[in-house]
Amino acid sequence: MELEVRHLRVLCAIADTGSLHKAARELGLAQPSLSTQLRRIENALGAPLFVRVRTGCRPTPLGLAVLGRARPLVAEFEAIVTEARATAARAADGFHPRIGATASRAIPGWLRRLRAREPRIEPVLQMNVSARALLDMVAAGRLDMAFVHEVEGSPLRIPPGLRLRVLVEREPQFVTLAADHPAASRSRVRLADLAGDRWMVDSTVDGEWEGLSRVLRAAGLRPQMLHGDYLTAYSLAAIGEVVTVSQPTAHPRHGLAIRPLEGDPIGVRLLLAARTEAELDDVYPDLEEAYWAVAREAPAYREWLGCFGRR
Template sequence: MELEVRHLRVLCAIADTGSLHKAARRLGLAQPSLSTQLRRIERALGAQLFLRDRTGCRPTPLGLAVLSRARPLVAEFAAIVTETRAAAARAAGGFHLRIGATASRAIPGWLRLLRTRVPRIEPTLQMNVSANALLAMVAAGRLDMAFVHEVEGCPLRIPAGLCLRVLVAREPQFVTLAADHPAAARTEVSLADLAGDRWMVDATVDGEWDALCRVLRAAGLDSEMLHGDYLTAYSLAATGEVVTVSQPTAHPRPDLAIRPLQGDPIGVRLLLAARTESELDGAYPELEQAYWAVAHEAPVYRRWLERARPPGTPALPGAGGQAHALPVPRRHHGMPEARRPQVNGGP
């Protein structure tokens, strides 16, 4: 067996994730197939590269030596492929911008603006619940950029060499509950108001399960936690079976109530990642406009921003691109330092 770049990618993915299961998910392979590939690579090199136990996989000393040579080769090959494809697309009169993203209502508007404003660019989209997987794909040259969210307290694994642009330094996460839930009558809901409710979150979204567990424990609650995708969670929330975390830009529905949580205990950072600053410059303005357009259309989020904004900051752009009388910070649009998250009034 002769080693190829794809085999080096396998080694890097296992080392980065520390798990055959997670590496297989990142690479789009079945775990048995990945395990077979790793055994073949180790046989070809004549040495064990990873130690496997119940806690995962970690490189042996020889594995670390191989990885130190493999990583720059994988990165260089990805750069060759990306640059060659881009040059070929430009010569043919067009360019496919490969975008990855976690869920956001800003995405349709972003793609529309890119098509309108950037001649000959055709954006393509790959969705994934895992921000870490998307960032790895950008670093490997399989995507040109990724729009992801980082859950507070659960830092993402940012691959070396990526450039980041912060769209929102701290976006509060709201709660979605049935429209006839007693707490829906309030403009702001405390965690204590939801003490008797079950929560449903998608545990495959990087950091969300851990963040909610941490917040509930800090509030002294031992709420039942259910795993489910957010489409299911919203359906069950509408019938009063569960409550769930939601993005503040979520579209209003007559059978659901979207409310801020008192003290804003759960927050995320919204990031755009690419391999170069010039790539970020070419797509960030459209993303920024698309995001604040959907924020403008979300009445509960607009009211939260009005309360959270510091005095004298620029106006929020509306859906048509015109400034409206809702000031927010221009670059990061994050929550001001004076309004850090609290749980039930605590520090």
């Protein structure tokens, strides 16, 4: 058996995730198939590269040596593929940047600005609740860039070779609750004001469930937490069934109030990721402009920014 770049990617994925199960999910493979590939690689090299431990997989000394050589080779190969695809795309009739994003009200304005600046640009948008999945797609060349958020306390694993631009270092997350909720009369809501409420959170959003749970525990609260998408959460919040986290750029909806939380205990970092600095330079100014435009249009966020002398 001759080792190929795909085999080196397998080794890097196992080392990065520390688990065959997680590596298989990241690579889009069934775990038995990944285990078979690892055995073949180890047979070809003549010794084990990983050992099973209670917490997952750990590289052997030989595994560490192989990984030390494998990582730069994988990164270099992916850079070659990236540059070739970018050149081919720009040489074609029109440029269609493939943009991935988690939810943000800045996205429509960002796309509109990109089109207005360069008529040949026609972005292709792919939405996903998982920032991790989007970053992996950029690293693999299936997307050109991704605009994602990183929940405070739940850092994202940034694939090797990606370049990052931080749009907002810490964006506060607000709370959405029924307009007639007693706490809605306050300009800033204390978590203690919501002690008797149920929270609904989309647990498929990377870090969201864990991040809110940590904040509530730190405040000494143990409310009931329900799984659900945010469209459902807003509908239930309007009739007083739940409260939920919301981005500060969200616009008020009928029957709902959006309020900052006292002390801003929940925050996210907004990131734009691409494989080259040139790609970031090309689109970042439009994203920045679009974000602050929607920030100024959101009453609660505009007031919060004014209180801190920002923007």
